[in-house]
Amino acid sequence: MSRSQTQSTTVSSETPSSFQLSSHYTGTGTKEDPFIIDWHEHDYENPKQWTRLRRWLLTLLVSFATWNVSFASSSYSAGLGPLSSDLHTTRILADLGISVYVLGFGLGPLLFAPLSELYGRRNVFLASYTPYLLFHLGGAIGKNIETVIITRFLAGVAGSSPLTNAGGQISDMWSPQDRTLATMIYSLCTFFGPVSGPIVGGFVAESFPHGWRINFWIMFGLSALVVLISFFKLPETYPPLLLKRRARRLQAESGNTKYYSSIHEQLKSTSAREMFLTNLKRPFLFLLTEPTILLTSLYVGIAYATLYAQFVAYPIVYGKHRHFTSGEIGLTFLGIMVGQWIALISSPVQSRYYRKEIRRWGRxxxxxxxxxxxxxxxxxxxxxxxxxxxxxxxxPAILSILSGIPFGLGTILIMTTLNAYIMDTYSVYCASALAAIVFVRSILAAAFPLFSSVMFAKLGDEWASSVFAFVAVAGVPVPFLFYRYGGWIRSKSPYALHTEDDDNGAAGHGQGAVTRIEQTQRSSAAGDDEKKGEDEGEKERSRFKQTVSVDRL
Incomplete structure (x- = not known):
């Protein structure tokens, strides 16, 4: 049988009972021309084809894991006074525990995002979240501030994997038209965690002797719960790895008499080491060459860092100047929390509009x-x-507390919407794209608390807060700019989604959307079709290559 011929391979006859499907794989099954494995139309090992209940339970699990690491970033701040006293240190050094933790958020994804694109989401998540659980013991039983600060930094690095990998898992499981609410919940947890931290931590810190240590035990317990559930219930969702495993299984079941390879392996021409280095560099490459990533990173970073600046501002405004207790200061964050929940409740409005457009135009x-x-x-x-x-x-304090409603609403809408926009725009590259965003926003969030207290002391509450407001004003044009010119910007990128309507901005409807890499492959395939003697089997192989985006520089 010639290389270009296509042999029919029935999945249901060669795979476990979970595959009661039939499919025709291209290839001849030889070592030189293996069967090419890709998803089928009704393939229930494809994460996007799992039941809605299963996908929602997994979405809630990865969102809870994200909430937990964000919660730990701020619940620590509620016990800084007693911590400083018990460990005989200064308040400045105690404050450093917030910044180094958030700094770890920025550094960890640079490693975990490329690793997840090589070894899968589940493996990287468990390998990083387990030590994250243990690092909380540094605060729970540590005897000096050095131990607390070092373990806080390491916890921030290890706990950062959900900040990018969870977004990748959601992208793996949900199609663009279905992922609006899932993305909203995941992104909400990134902001809801820091806001809920001071509320819980404040009352714990003031209700128990050495309450700040109990806060660390709470972090430890929540993290242990995530690890336990994830170990037994969190499956792999990364499509290239799942297809690779299927190919290996089919080949083993044939007694190695037939050869199988996933579509992603066929298009891969570099070693694992080269791919890792490429993926490691990609977030920085995106920041330098992709205006969409750069502007999104800076704008989301401003919103995120301003939230962390409030962990310094609220104790000054309500504690120092209004003489609230730690628990009462925590309650002042309820205004922000209400705004965040309003954003969540409003998400179906955007989702319905998006679905309506899809029904109208197809894409x-x-x-x-x-x-x-x-x-x-x-x-x-x-x-x-x-x-x-x-x-x-x-x-009256209630007037300033109510200001948290539009603030919380704005931060969530900005982050969730732009996260979804990046997922749609960069598709299979989204883990690296999100890593770039998390890196920038974490650097800003680590820096803002360090100079916020000085700003409030020098400028006063009104003008210090106004500085952050003016910075937010500078970012207002960003989503409007993307709405009008986003298509044109995407058309210049080799990694972003590219459509025939890109020059029309949001007026386009995206029929035939592909990446520039796919477009190049399609042009090449069109030229090959004109070659004399090309048969139907080779055309089908080309079609596989045309429809898959793989990580490439």
């Missing part, structure tokens, strides 16, 4: 997601200016 461009981000861009500075000029002790 739409990613820019159609940006309406919520535009609302958030306005709400964020409104909330900041509101807080700034109602922060005086002579003004």
């Amino acid at each position: 739409v461009v990613p820019e159609k997601r940006l309406h919520s981000a535009m609302v958030g861009a306005i709400a964020l500075p409104v909330g900041m200016f509101w807080f700034a000029w109602t922060s005086r002790p002579t003004i």
